[in-house]
Amino acid sequence: GDSVTQMEGPVTLSEEAFLTINCTYTATGYPSLFWYVQYPGEGLQLLLKATKADDKGSNKGFEATYRKETTSFHLEKGSVQVSDSAVYFCALVTGGGNKLTFGTGTQLKVEL
Amino acid sequence: GAGVSQSPSNKVTEKGKDVELRCDPISGHTALYWYRQSLGQGLEFLIYFQGNSAPDKSGLPSDRFSAERTGGSVSTLTIQRTQQEDSAVYLCASSPWSGPGTGELFFGEGSRLTVL
Numbered sequence: 328g329d330s331v332t333q334m335e336g337p338v339t340l341s342e343e344a345f346l347t348i349n350c351t352y353t354a355t356g357y358p359s360l361f362w363y364v365q366y367p368g369e370g371l372q373l374l375l376k377a378t379k380a381d382d383k384g385s386n387k388g389f390e391a392t393y394r395k396e397t398t399s400f401h402l403e404k405g406s407v408q409v410s411d412s413a414v415y416f417c418a419l420v421t422g423g424g425n426k427l428t429f430g431t432g433t434q435l436k437v438e439l
Numbered sequence: 440g441a442g443v444s445q446s447p448s449n450k451v452t453e454k455g456k457d458v459e460l461r462c463d464p465i466s467g468h469t470a471l472y473w474y475r476q477s478l479g480q481g482l483e484f485l486i487y488f489q490g491n492s493a494p495d496k497s498g499l500p501s502d503r504f505s506a507e508r509t510g511g512s513v514s515t516l517t518i519q520r521t522q523q524e525d526s527a528v529y530l531c532a533s534s535p536w537s538g539p540g541t542g543e544l545f546f547g548e549g550s551r552l553t554v555l
Binding site: 331 | 479543548
């Protein structure tokens, strides 16, 4: 079956540091890939997505590139802020539906 | 309201009791999903509704779990004879599309269930 593997957290960074959160996947079909973010006290929300190989999704300074050859979709940001502190979930969907398969989430803490 | 609303936000119950969790999706959203988030685990899919029908209920962990949706709107997830392993955050999400692969779900804040 489909699965998503994320790096374990928490990841603690200083403000303005470079962020990478690794995500790899296995899928029976050709998936679309997503990053969701959950800020403290809020519901999950879509951060960015990519639907085909070599696509780059980007939003709020975050970006991730769909790498089919390495089955990866790593999340990056050049300069994190305290307000980026949240839990980040990598996810995929295959086939004709919208049933997302999620990773376990990676907590990011950004300190001054 | 503007977003997906879930109630109760917090529920503590005794083992063996039944609980009902409610989800109010965004108005007009035809698709509704229930997920479960346990400590240290990812989000686990439970059931998907399109309108009032549930074409995919493959994630319900046992026959103690059931869900319904009425009027193409509100959904209730019922857990009978709760067990301690049912303790988790139950998340509801809705989507305006039934089309494939769009992946944009709008989540509520969840209902945290604790079974003592």
